[in-house]
Each structure stands twice: as C-alpha cells, then as structure tokens.
Amino acid sequence: xxxxxxTPSEMVKELDKYIIGQEKAKKCVAVAVxxxxxxxxxxxxxxxxVMPKNIIMIGPTGVxxxxxxxxxxxxxxxxxxxxxxxxxxxxxxxxRDVESMIRDLVETSIRMIQSSKMEExxxxxxxxxxxxxxxxxxxxPKKESGDKNPLNFLFSSGANEEETTDEDFQKRVERAKxxxxxxxxxxxxxxxxxxxxxxxxxxxxxxxxxxxSGQGMEEMGINMQEFLGNMLPTKKKKKRVTVKExxxxxxxxEAKKMIDMDAVINEAINKTEQLGLVFLDELDKVAGKEGxxxxxxxxxxxxxxxxxxxxxxxxxxKYGPVKTDHILFIAAGAFHISKPADLIPELQGRFPIRVELxxxxxxxxxxxxxxxxxxxxxxxxxxxxxxGIQLTFNSDTLDKIAEIACELNEEMENIGARRLxxxxxxxxxxxxxxxxxxxxxxxxxxxxxxxxxxxxIVKNKDLSKYIL
Numbered sequence: 001x002x003x004x005x006x007t008p009s010e011m012v013k014e015l016d017k018y019i020i021g022q023e024k025a026k027k028c029v030a031v032a033v034x035x036x037x038x039x040x041x042x043x044x045x046x047x048x049x050v051m052p053k054n055i056i057m058i059g060p061t062g063v064x065x066x067x068x069x070x071x072x073x074x075x076x077x078x079x080x081x082x083x084x085x086x087x088x089x090x091x092x093x094x095x096r097d098v099e100s101m102i103r104d105l106v107e108t109s110i111r112m113i114q115s116s117k118m119e120e121x122x123x124x125x126x127x128x129x130x131x132x133x134x135x136x137x138x139x140x141p142k143k144e145s146g147d148k149n150p151l152n153f154l155f156s157s158g159a160n161e162e163e164t165t166d167e168d169f170q171k172r173v174e175r176a177k178x179x180x181x182x183x184x185x186x187x188x189x190x191x192x193x194x195x196x197x198x199x200x201x202x203x204x205x206x207x208x209x210x211x212x213s214g215q216g217m218e219e220m221g222i223n224m225q226e227f228l229g230n231m232l233p234t235k236k237k238k239k240r241v242t243v244k245e246x247x248x249x250x251x252x253x254e255a256k257k258m259i260d261m262d263a264v265i266n267e268a269i270n271k272t273e274q275l276g277l278v279f280l281d282e283l284d285k286v287a288g289k290e291g292x293x294x295x296x297x298x299x300x301x302x303x304x305x306x307x308x309x310x311x312x313x314x315x316x317x318k319y320g321p322v323k324t325d326h327i328l329f330i331a332a333g334a335f336h337i338s339k340p341a342d343l344i345p346e347l348q349g350r351f352p353i354r355v356e357l358x359x360x361x362x363x364x365x366x367x368x369x370x371x372x373x374x375x376x377x378x379x380x381x382x383x384x385x386x387x388g389i390q391l392t393f394n395s396d397t398l399d400k401i402a403e404i405a406c407e408l409n410e411e412m413e414n415i416g417a418r419r420l421x422x423x424x425x426x427x428x429x430x431x432x433x434x435x436x437x438x439x440x441x442x443x444x445x446x447x448x449x450x451x452x453x454x455x456x457i458v459k460n461k462d463l464s465k466y467i468l
Contacts, residue, residue, distance in 0.1 A: 006076065008034050014075050018374060019064045020367045021358060025057055028355045029072050032328060036275065039326075051325065054310060054350055056283065056340055057332040059357030062416020065332040069279045078275040079109035079268075085331075086285040088302045098305040102315040102322055105276050109268040110319070117264060118255040125258060129250035130187055133243060136197055138179040141172040193244040200236050201249060265319050276327040280306070284333030287342040303344050310350045360409070360416055365402035368417050376420055380428060387435040390442045391428075400447045401427070404454065427453050 006014075011030040012023070019026070032053055039050045057065045066082060073080030083101045118125070186192050241249065286299045286306075309315065312325035331351055340354060360368075369377050377393055384391045405419045427450055431443060 006034075011072060011075060015068065015071055018071055018372045019067050020371060021360070021364050022064050022068060025059075025064070025068050025355050025357050028055055028353060029068055029330065032330075032353070033072060033076055033078075033277075036326075036328070040274075048325075051312070052328045053353050054329040055331070055353045055355060056351045057330065057355055057357060058335050058340070059332075060334050060336070060359065060414045060416055062414075062418040063357045063360055064417070065357060066279060066281065069277065069330045069332075073277045076275070077112070078277050079105055079112060079272050080277045080279065081105050081108055082279040082281060084282045084285075085280050085302065085306070086282045088305065089286060089299060098302070098309060099315045101278055101280075102272075102309065102324060102327075103317045105278060105327070106268060106272050106317050106319055106322055109272045109276065110265060113264045113268045113271065114256075114259065114261075117259040118252075121255050121258045122251065125251045125255035126247070128254040129247050130184065132199075132250050132254075133187060133197065133246055134180050134183050136199065137192075138176060138183045140176050140180075141169065143169050187243070193242065195243050196240060197243050197246050198238055198240045199246050199250065200238055201253065202236060269320060269322055272327070273323050274326055278327060278329050280329055280331040282333055283331040283343070284335045284338050287333070287335075287338040287340070300344060303347050307344070307347050307350065310347070359414065360406070362399075362402050362406040365405045365417070365420060366398055368420060369398050369401065376424055380424060384431070384435060384443075387438070388441060389431070389435055389438055391431075392442065392444045394444070394446050396447045397445050397450055400450050404450075423454065429453075 008027065008030040011033065012026045015026050015030075032055060035050075035053065039047055042050065057068075059065055070080060070082070081101060081104050083104075088098050183192075239249075286302045309324050310329050312323070314321045314323050316322075329351070340348060340351075369375060377398070381391045401420070401423055405423055408423075409415065409419050427445065431438070
C-alpha cells in the first residue's frame with residue numbers, strides 16, 4: 001500500500017492497529033506524509049517551493065514516538081532510519097559525521113528497491129536456479145579436445161577414431177539428456193530436497209577501508225571490485241549444502257544478476273530525496289543552554305551540523321549526490337530537563353510543528369496488553385503454545401497488571417509501555433523456565449498469582465528499582 005492510496009484518516013486507522021492512543025501525534029505525522037503526495041500533484045515550478053513541515057514529538061520514553069514514525073514509514077513504503085542525535089556528541093569534540101544519516105538512508109532505500117525488483121523476477125530466477133542444480137547433478141559431457149600426445153596423429157589413420165569418438169559423444173549426450181530430464185522431474189516433485197550438493201557461490205565480502213570523512217572517522221565500505229573495475233577477478237568459493245538450501249542461494253544470485261543495479265540506485269536516490277523519513281531521536285540530549293561547559297560544548301556544535309541537512313543541502317554518497325531538501329525529519333525527545341526553546345533558533349525554525357504525546361494511563365496499559373495486532377498477551381500465549389502450554393489471563397489479572405505498571409511509572413522513572421515488558425517477564429519467569437518439563441497443559445494466570453509473584457518487589461522500593 002502506497003501513500004497516494006491512503007488518506008490521513010486511513011493512515012491513522014492503520015496505526016491504531018499497533019499503537020494505543022496518541023491521536024494528536026498520529027494525525028500530525030499522517031498529514032505531513034500526505035502533504036508529500038499533494039506536493040507531487042502541484043506544477044513543477046511550485047513543487048520545489050513546498051518544503052516539508054518537520055515535526056518535534058515531545059513525550060517520555062515508551063509512549064510510542066518511534067513506533068508512530070516507523071509504522072507509518074512502513075505503511076507508505078518510505079525509506080526510514082532512526083538516528084540518536086546524542087551519538088554525534090563526544091566529550092569535548094563533535095563525533096561521527098552527521099551526514100552519515102543520509103548515507104544510511106540511501107542504503108536503506110537501495111535495499112528496499114533491490115528487494116522489490118528481485119521479487120518481480122523471482123519466478124524466472126527460480127527456474128534458472130533449478131537449471132543450475134541440474135547442471136551440477138547431471139552435467140552435459142564435454143568433448144575431448146584431442147589426444148594428449150600431439151605426435152599420435154602421425155601414426156594413426158585418424159578418420160575412424162574421429163567417427164567413433166563423435167558417435168560415442170552423441171550417445172553420451174543423449175544419455176545425459178535423459179538423466180537431466182529425470183533429475184529435473186525429481187527436483188520439481190521435491191524428491192531431492194535433502195540430498196547434498198556442492199555449489200560455487202560468489203564471495204560477497206568486499207575489502208573494507210576506513211576513510212576520514214568530515215570531522216570524524218567514518219567506516220565506509222569501498223568495494224575494491226568496483227574500484228579497480230575488471231582488474232580483479234570475481235572471487236568464488238565452494239559450498240556443500242542441501243538441494244533445498246542451494247535453490248535459495250542460487251535463486252538469490254540469479255535474481256541479482258537479472259536486475260539493473262544502476263537503475264536501482266537511480267530509483268533509490270530519487271525515493272530517498274522525495275519520500276525519505278529520518279527519525280532523529282534524543283534531540284533533547286543535544287539541547288543545552290548558553291554558557292554551558294564541559295561535555296555540553298559539543299551539543300551546540302551538533303545542532304549546527306544537523307542544521308544544514310535539515311535545512312536542505314547536498315550530501316555526497318558513494319552512489320552520487322543526494323539532496324535533503326524534501327526529506328521529512330521527525331525529531332523526538334522527552335524534554336523533561338531541557339525544552340525545545342533551548343535549541344538554537346535556526347534549528348527551532350526548521351521544526352515548525354510540535355506535538356506533545358500523552359503519558360500512558362491505566363486504561364492505556366490495559367488496552368496495550370490486548371488490543372494491538374501484536375499485543376503482549378498474544379505474543380506470550382503464542383510463545384507458550386510452542387511448548388504445548390495454553391496460557392489464559394483473566395480480565396481481573398489484566399487490570400491488575402495495568403494498575404501495577406501505572407503505579408511503578410509514577411513512583412519511579414517513567415518508561416512508558418516498556419514497563420509492561422518487565423512486569424510480564426517477572427510474572428511468567430517460572431513458567432517460561434519450566435515450560436519444557438511442565439506437567440500442566442493449561443495454565444490460568446489469575447490476580448492472586450500476579451500478586452504473589454511481584455508483591456514483595458513492589459513493596460520493597462529499593463529492590464523494585466533494580467528488578468522492575
């Protein structure tokens with residue numbers, strides 16, 4: 001499903017399947033994404049003038065900031081990366097080159113396009129892979145080039161031997177054809193899946209060089225094969241695998257050969273420039289007040305390095321230049337110590353939309369446990385089913401878990417929905433450990449069981465800081 005097929009309300013409806021609450025954030029991001037489609041419908045002269053309205057999400061950890069952006073990017077098939085702004089800071093100096101986020105985004109886009117193109121040719125690649133397996137298991141005979149001793153022709157008539165050789169060769173070819181047909185039939189019927197076969201595959205581990213880029217040292221993979229053109233032969237390695245595994249490996253290789261990588265790169269760069277989405281997390285960690293010293297010195301430097309990329313610039317990548325003018329940036333942070341006003345004014349101006357995410361309530365926790373398509377309770381029930389155990393949670397049990405999660409977040413550090421993970425793991429710790437040898441096939445988790453598992457930890461505040 002692509003963004004032009006989705007209205008903002010449809011995007012929010014899809015997000016509701018995975019994220020509870022946070023309606024303001026969902027609407028805000030959905031409108032920003034929809035505006036890209038609207039921009040493409042404008043006259044060419046006006047398209048370049050319409051810039052994306054970047055967003056700052058404000059809220060504590062675990063309330064769904066990253067999930068909203070990630071799910072929406074996946075929904076509209078847009079290249080997406082998450083970057084922690086704090087990783088660009090080091091004590092006393094600016095760390096890794098901030099332009100690396102755009103290079104990573106291009107790599108993500110290339111993988112997306114390549115995967116899509118390979119999916120289109122997978123049927124043809126499958127046939128070619130089977131042909132290769134047949135070539136290995138039932139090869140055609142090779143015609144001998146002649147006698148090893150070049151003087152033999154002086155002492156033999158030659159003609160009869162040539163006829164005999166040709167006749168024998170034709171017989172071997174006919175025999176090979178029958179063998180190949182039989183092998184292909186068995187292959188298609190799945191009768192050879194577990195047979196062992198030796199295949200030759202390309203060694204795709206290119207030599208890596210570390211190069212200096214911008215202000216910091218950045219690891220950039222330089223493919224020496226491309227760098228030196230055809231001066232180096234393609235490295236091959238032999239691998240013994242089952243026919244089933246060989247088919248997958250060879251199908252992958254054949255699919256790569258069938259797609260035009262130049263076209264993939266061009267499409268990927270265009271997709272990055274027009275649809276790319278960068279989630280800049282922990283922006284509050286680089287927001288510092290003026291006059292700060294020590295480690296804070298680098299914070300404003302990081303902001304000033306991020307500014308031109310958000311503002312719109314051209315970043316050089318190994319695939320060519322990439323313009324960032326129309327890439328959508330969604331920044332996020334708790335902003336419980338600093339606030340957006342502590343960012344440098346120029347950067348504030350590049351994030352005109354601000355949306356505050358709500359703290360999760362007891363009702364939210366209760367819904368998170370059961371309503372989303374990937375709800376925690378559904379996950380744990382499915383995990384235990386693999387051991388033959390049927391888990392059942394009472395309604396009162398879910399209320400109790402939600403209540404405990406809410407209380408702990410209020411009394412200690414607020415880690416949002418992640419608190420549910422720690423509580424659920426603690427409740428099911430013994431069942432998960434003993435599951436392979438469990439005598440009961442049906443286990444009911446009631447309120448009393450939950451109370452017994454965590455009552456001592458919840459009462460002991462010092463202990464709960466470490467465990468919950």
